[in-house]
Amino acid sequence: MRCFERLVVLSLKIFIFFLFVGASFAATTIKLKSQVYTNKENIYLSDIAVVSSDNSKFKEFLENLYITDFPQDIFSKRITKKQIKDILEANYINTSEISIVGSYCTIKRSINKLTPEKIKDDVQSFLLRRYPDIEVVSISVPRIRSIQRKNLRIKIKERSKTSSYIYLTYFVYNGNFLLRRISVPVKYKKISYVVFSVVDIRKGEYITREKISLKKYTGNTRHLFTSLEEILGKKAKINIKADIPIKDYMIVPDYLVQRGSNVKIIYNKGIIHIELIGRALENGQLNQIIKVKNISSGKVIPCKVIGRNQVLFIGGSF
DSSP states (O other): OHHHHHHHHHHHHHHHHHHTTTGGGSOEEEEEOSEEEEOOSEEEHHHHEEEEESOHHHHHHHHTOEEEEOOTTOOEEEEEHHHHHHHHHHTTOOGGGEEEESSEEEEEEOEEEEOHHHHHHHHHHHHHHHOTTEEEEEEOOOOOOOEEEEEEEEEEEEEEEOSSEEEEEEEEEETTEEEEEEEEEEEEEEOEEEEEESSOBOTTOBOOGGGEEEEEEOSOOTTBOSSGGGTTTOEESSOBOTTSBOBGGGEEOOOSBOTTOEEEEEEEETTEEEEEEEEESSOBOTTOEEEEEETTTOOEEEEEEEETTEEEEOSSOO
């Protein structure tokens, strides 16, 4: 696979060499524009710079060179001289003989008409990018007259945030002149991922991985589980229907030792191995320390749960 990848790269280099042979001897200049307004989502070199070269094919190749994406929810982006140089070199172009004029180009989103619907769309995109873990319930935009200019641009700034509201300010500019400042409150719900049942789970059944999954949930997560590991191996306390969030009261731990049951007490020390019968004074899960009464001596001793109705003596005297 690596040999194939190297062959592809080598072939590409040879292709570029023969396609633009003589380009290294031609005068080539890339002059970055200070700023551009556009609604494009994919930016090429011709969008942000003026390319000149004595080699027409090389000039055409450079003009169609992909530079960056410019999604609709982005309103401004800066492309630097260094970024252009890195892109050229990534395309196997020798930059030592290309003159790049200008430090950077600022790309700005061009908007000709502003409406309440446009504001809502912009706010929605802004929040999805900033807070991917929320679900927007409502966006309150005040009544405004439609604004139409040649080069409208916007800026959104967050003022504050509570557990259910985000307060934004929507700035509208015509060039560098501020036209409007609009307050936009947004009501939202936080998205969480909680454990759902995948199938019907009967009372007393063990919770296994194929019976549960994590799903998106926007309600109150109190009494719910946010990881599968929290409930794997536990038992259903009641019948649980499929496709519902599993709450803490629906399950119980799988106690390997039940309170009041007889257990085997194992004592290991060096070559000494003793087994006794005791009575559990507490419920116990695997590796949990519980109190056990030695039936022979009547003493209460600390033991570690190591199996079904089996405990390991860990200290004190019998």
